[in-house]
Amino acid sequence: MDLDLGGKVACVTGGSLGIGKAIAETLAREGASVVITSRRRELLEKTAAELTERTGGDVVGIASDTTDTASVRRMVAAAAERFGRLDILVNGAAAPSGLVRNTLAEADPDLLLDDLNTKVVGYFRCAQAAAARMREGGYGRIVNIGGLTGRSSHALSGLRNLAIVHLTKTLSDQLGPAGITVNTIHPGVVETEHIHELYEREARKQGTTAQAVEQGFIDRTPIRRVLAAGEIADLVAFLSSPRAGAITGESVGIDGGLTRGIFL
Known part of the structure; x- marks a missing residue:
């Protein structure tokens, strides 16, 4: 299937490793120009060079900290200046598995706040900055990487993924008239670093x-x-494409059937 991503510009947060890296590679192979961003500049630049060589596409690294609003705005402005537009945002910058996976008695409230600041408010910061650029082009796709802990009681950090579902639905209402869709995916157990x-x-x-x-x-x-990171990337690429224009405000599990809940 031709996803018609040629000429599109994507930004992948948390794009230097794991699922984010796989998403960046798939988008580049589909013809999009890709900005990957994370805090570790050296690793970011190494990954961007590797993906450019492997895909033959245009992948660049721009360092940012999604807990810092000014840093996010600078990154988005730099991405738009580099490529002249911004069409796709994949929000994935977060602590893998969450910072608080222990009992109530042992849980650290400060770490829980860090989780929320990075993954929930961080996603919000990036969406806020990117949506302004997407409005200019009349096209936008925002894909948020959630997690199965939002659909279970296994970890206190799961509340961050539940909050992302609410953010996704709210933003889909607000941004839909501008041609921007917003969706969340919940990966299962994925082979990553x-x-x-x-x-x-x-x-x-x-x-x-x-x-x-x-x-x-x-x-x-x-x-x-266990799932491969590329399988997550394939779903993200579809949701980022014009072919998924009727899908918005949704939360999609991609977990090999691991979740036993029934979600209407």
């Missing part, structure tokens, strides 16, 4: 091995495997 850190943490809590934790996830997943 960070997932093995989660396995190790859970293993220590459970008194078992990281391999056993991973196998437990696989056994509970109907497709019986």
